[in-house]
Amino acid sequence: MQTVRIHGRGGQGVVTAAELLSIAAFADGRYAQAFPSFGSERMGAPVMAFCRIDERAIRTREAVTHPDVVIVQDPTLLHQVDVFGGLSAQGYVLINSTRSVEELGLDKFLNAFPDGHVCVVPASDIGVTHMQRPVANTPLLGAFAAMTGLVELASVQSAIRQRFPGALGEANAAASKDGYDHVIACLSQERSDSHHARAN
Amino acid sequence: MRAQIEGSQAVAEVVVLCRPEVIAAYPISPQTHIVERLSRMVKRGDAGSCQYLNVESEFAALSVLIGASAAGARTYTATTSQGLLFMAEAVYNAAGLGLPIVMTIANRAVGAPINIWNDHSDSMALRDAGWIQLYAETNQEAADLHIQAFRLAEELSCPVMVCMDGYILTHAYEPVDVPDQTAVDTFLPAFSPVQVLDPNAPISIGAMVGPEAFTEVKYLAHQQHLRALSLIPEMAGDFERQFHRLSGGLYAPYRMEDAEIAVIALGSVIGTIKDAVDELRLEGIAAGCVKIGCYRPFPSLQLRAALEGVSRVIVVEKDLAVGVGGIVSADVRMALQGSAVPVHTVIAGLGGRSISIASLKRMVIEARAERLNEPHFLDLHTTVIDAEQSRRREQRRAGPIAEQVLRAVKAIGAKAT
Numbered sequence: 024m025q026t027v028r029i030h031g032r033g034g035q036g037v038v039t040a041a042e043l044l045s046i047a048a049f050a051d052g053r054y055a056q057a058f059p060s061f062g063s064e065r066m067g068a069p070v071m072a073f074c075r076i077d078e079r080a081i082r083t084r085e086a087v088t089h090p091d092v093v094i095v096q097d098p099t100l101l102h103q104v105d106v107f108g109g110l111s112a113q114g115y116v117l118i119n120s121t122r123s124v125e126e127l128g129l130d131k132f133l134n135a136f137p138d139g140h141v142c143v144v145p146a147s148d149i150g151v152t153h154m155q156r157p158v159a160n161t162p163l164l165g166a167f168a169a170m171t172g173l174v175e176l177a178s179v180q181s182a183i184r185q186r187f188p189g190a191l192g193e194a195n196a197a198a199s200k201d202g203y204d205h206v207i208a209c210l211s212q213e214r215s216d217s218h219h220a221r222a223n
Numbered sequence: 224m225r226a227q228i229e230g231s232q233a234v235a236e237v238v239v240l241c242r243p244e245v246i247a248a249y250p251i252s253p254q255t256h257i258v259e260r261l262s263r264m265v266k267r268g269d270a271g272s273c274q275y276l277n278v279e280s281e282f283a284a285l286s287v288l289i290g291a292s293a294a295g296a297r298t299y300t301a302t303t304s305q306g307l308l309f310m311a312e313a314v315y316n317a318a319g320l321g322l323p324i325v326m327t328i329a330n331r332a333v334g335a336p337i338n339i340w341n342d343h344s345d346s347m348a349l350r351d352a353g354w355i356q357l358y359a360e361t362n363q364e365a366a367d368l369h370i371q372a373f374r375l376a377e378e379l380s381c382p383v384m385v386c387m388d389g390y391i392l393t394h395a396y397e398p399v400d401v402p403d404q405t406a407v408d409t410f411l412p413a414f415s416p417v418q419v420l421d422p423n424a425p426i427s428i429g430a431m432v433g434p435e436a437f438t439e440v441k442y443l444a445h446q447q448h449l450r451a452l453s454l455i456p457e458m459a460g461d462f463e464r465q466f467h468r469l470s471g472g473l474y475a476p477y478r479m480e481d482a483e484i485a486v487i488a489l490g491s492v493i494g495t496i497k498d499a500v501d502e503l504r505l506e507g508i509a510a511g512c513v514k515i516g517c518y519r520p521f522p523s524l525q526l527r528a529a530l531e532g533v534s535r536v537i538v539v540e541k542d543l544a545v546g547v548g549g550i551v552s553a554d555v556r557m558a559l560q561g562s563a564v565p566v567h568t569v570i571a572g573l574g575g576r577s578i579s580i581a582s583l584k585r586m587v588i589e590a591r592a593e594r595l596n597e598p599h600f601l602d603l604h605t606t607v608i609d610a611e612q613s614r615r616r617e618q619r620r621a622g623p624i625a626e627q628v629l630r631a632v633k634a635i636g637a638k639a640t
Binding site: 038041042045046048049050054055056057058059081082083084085086088 | 498
């Protein structure tokens with residue numbers, strides 16, 4: 024079973040992201056479960072949502088405390104909430120920011136993760152490009168597909184179109200593709216950097 | 224069709240497939256998604272000639288349904304928490320009048336302190352109002368129970384509550400197979416009321432009954448509930464034959480064949496308990512669990528038979544009888560009276576606190592070592608309790624408890640999830 028925890032603020036579509044992820048995983052033929060966190064939920068307050076993906080029916084209902092993947096939709100939470108709490112040492116981290124891991128002050132912690140397991144994506148900017156609003160959740164779902172391979176980009180896009188029919192769905196689907204492409208570019212850059220590092 | 228949908232959506236779609244004629248509801252979290260979707264479906268014309276009334280309160284919602292049901296309409300509502308308590312008088316009336324109304328309870332804690340999250344305090348408060356109470360483990364079961372609930376209610380002329388955990392189920396996306404109209408029509412015949420207000424054949428419903436007959440009326444209500452004890456498993460059997468899946472029934476055992484210790488619970492926590500049972504089995508502990516699917520009427524004899532051979536029982540319940548302890552465990556003890564099997568009460572998941580596999584396993588291990596308090600509160604922050612109790616001993620004007628405990632939890636940095 025793979026577990027995902029998404030951090031953001033009320034109003035940023037955190038719960039929607041978890042739901043769309045579960046729909047994409049279902050479309051891929053897996054079992055999935057998405058649910059919101061149980062805490063104060065209001066516009067602007069820190070919120071979490073969870074998703075489990077498995078090859079067999081999922082029974083447990085407990086909150087995800089030891090995630091395999093953490094998605095941070097709002098970088099202002101990084102030093103406010105324990106977003107990486109319980110994260111597996113082999114886990115994945117996806118952060119919405121235009122700054123680098125070093126600039127975010129997370130290099131010491133995140134460099135310990137395996138290659139290709141940490142990505143920073145300018146998801147809000149991608150949202151502005153496509154939706155004229157800093158919508159970060161759908162670009163991050165595309166990025167998630169690229170980084171983890173747990174869901175297909177096409178499934179993410181069809182989940183998005185199903186939820187938001189018409190132009191809005193198309194814009195969000197395009198934004199998720201940009202998020203996907205950004206991660207693919209990052210990973211190939213990372214590979215070539217580490218290749219050069221070894222060559223030197 | 225099998226789809227990845229929200230529990231509330233699954234329930235709303237299935238309710239429409241049951242062809243209700245009158246729906247009256249007042250929105251309250253976490254029931255809101257169910258009734259919002261129903262109102263949209265009715266407005267779009269997806270629910271035939273069904274009338275949807277957006278009333279001014281929960282009391283009005285059920286009162287409207289009492290009238291509509293007495294006039295021969297198939298009726299439905301949904302509520303939770305304070306909403307259920309606000310309609311309490313009508314809840315008793317619907318049962319006392321023998322009206323087959325179906326109501327979803329999106330289980331939520333009851334304030335104060337105000338809390339919108341899940342536990343079973345609401346439906347437990349009205350457990351003896353005369354309604355049949357069914358509890359869903361999954362969203363598939365929640366959907367299926369509604370189809371069974373209408374048939375059961377109308378067969379017995381008795382209202383039925385379908386209880387599903389607020390947020391944990393109502394707001395969870397998971398796969399649900401929503402049947403098609405023909406399948407539901409086959410299982411659920413058209414409503415044929417045993418009593419109906421008809422101007423062409425006038426009767427009165429709602430007599431004032433004094434000491435000369437009140438006991439007899441109540442006795443007959445009790446007999447109807449006892450009839451449900453045989454009807455519910457029959458209906459679950461019919462359902463399984465038609466839909467090829469297990470849903471409903473009085474109780475459901477899991478790995479109980481050779482179980483030494485049984486964990487009993489209601490609702491969605493059963494899924495987590497099953498995972499805990501599997502892990503305990505791998506560690507050599509012969510654990511099993513029994514889901515109580517029907518809590519009212521209480522299947523005492525069936526439960527006693529299901530627990531045959533176990534040497535210890537733990538009841539995990541999401542409620543608290545203040546000053547007593549457990550509610551469900553009292554019923555379980557009654558079912559086991561005369562037997563020497565110890566029954567532990569474990570209060571868990573109050574106000575939405577997550578119940579983890581790790582905590583459940585620890586609970587079983589502690590119970591086997593005779594180290595559980597009676598009642599035991601799962602994952603209680605004892606340092607917070609100790610600090611607050613000593614503060615209150617020292618100070619007469621100690622202030623409101625809820626605010627103080629919140630402050631203490633934050634100060635101590637306990638993970639309040």
